[in-house]
Amino acid sequence: MLVLDRLLAALEVRVDAFALCEICPGWRLTFGPGEEPSVHYVLAGSGTMRLPKGAALLLDQDVFAVLPKGIPHGFETAGGGGREVRHPGNVRAGDAGLGGAVREIRAGEGSDCLRIACGTVRASCGGRLGLFDHLREPIAENFAAEPLRERFQALLDELATPAIGTQALTEGFLKQALVLVLRRQAGAKGRSLPWLAALQDARLAPALGAMLDHPSRPFTLEGLAAITGMSRSAFAEHFAATLG
Numbered sequence: 001m002l003v004l005d006r007l008l009a010a011l012e013v014r015v016d017a018f019a020l021c022e023i024c025p026g027w028r029l030t031f032g033p034g035e036e037p038s039v040h041y042v043l044a045g046s047g048t049m050r051l052p053k054g055a056a057l058l059l060d061q062d063v064f065a066v067l068p069k070g071i072p073h074g075f076e077t078a079g080g081g082g083r084e085v086r087h088p089g090n091v092r093a094g095d096a097g098l099g100g101a102v103r104e105i106r107a108g109e110g111s112d113c114l115r116i117a118c119g120t121v122r123a124s125c126g127g128r129l130g131l132f133d134h135l136r137e138p139i140a141e142n143f144a145a146e147p148l149r150e151r152f153q154a155l156l157d158e159l160a161t162p163a164i165g166t167q168a169l170t171e172g173f174l175k176q177a178l179v180l181v182l183r184r185q186a187g188a189k190g191r192s193l194p195w196l197a198a199l200q201d202a203r204l205a206p207a208l209g210a211m212l213d214h215p216s217r218p219f220t221l222e223g224l225a226a227i228t229g230m231s232r233s234a235f236a237e238h239f240a241a242t243l244g
Contacts, residue, residue: 024108
């Protein structure tokens with residue numbers, strides 16, 4: 001089995017509080033820098049995600065975006081947003097219990113609004129390797145050909161009226177969506193996640209496989225180099241080159 005397959009099989013996803021955000025024409029909804037990576041799925045409408053330094057991502061229905069932690073951002077419809085509403089921030093579902101973990105946040109009134117499922121995510125392998133901890137830039141994938149709307153709507157519905165198994169179900173919904181994103185990123189040579197390239201490097205595979213087999217073991221650079229049969233310096237240089 002490929003190392004990436006093994007990593008995805010061991011993927012642990014923690015669902016934090018989600019919000020159903022609606023941004024109407026002439027308005028903007030802004031988010032401050034978060035402590036965790038965030039996920040945003042466009043349920044309906046089209047518009048723009050505004051990022052620092054004038055950067056922007058165009059959004060259409062079924063676009064799924066993953067943002068690095070610590071990046072402020074905002075959403076507006078295609079016509080732009082003059083009036084602003086600030087997102088109030090999320091209470092972690094794991095800290096406050098899953099009940100009432102979904103907020104409905106509306107910027108403005110009217111029709112043709114942009115509807116987005118927004119939340120934070122903690123995805124790790126063995127509780128140690130944070131898959132999006134070193135994300136360089138936002139990931140945005142369009143899933144119009146294989147819509148994830150039903151998964152995200154089910155996630156929101158489940159969090160709004162929690163019952164036995166809510167945590168398992170919501171984590172499963174989000175894990176499926178993240179696996180599909182990572183599959184696409186791997187096919188694109190990990191353009192936003194450089195560690196994906198390392199996972200697919202045959203020379204590094206034994207070391208990465210050992211880390212997956214023993215996630216709680218404190219590996220050293222020398223130990224990982226020995227597993228691959230490389231010297232410490234050669235391993236460090238090759239690993240760094242793989243990450244770009």
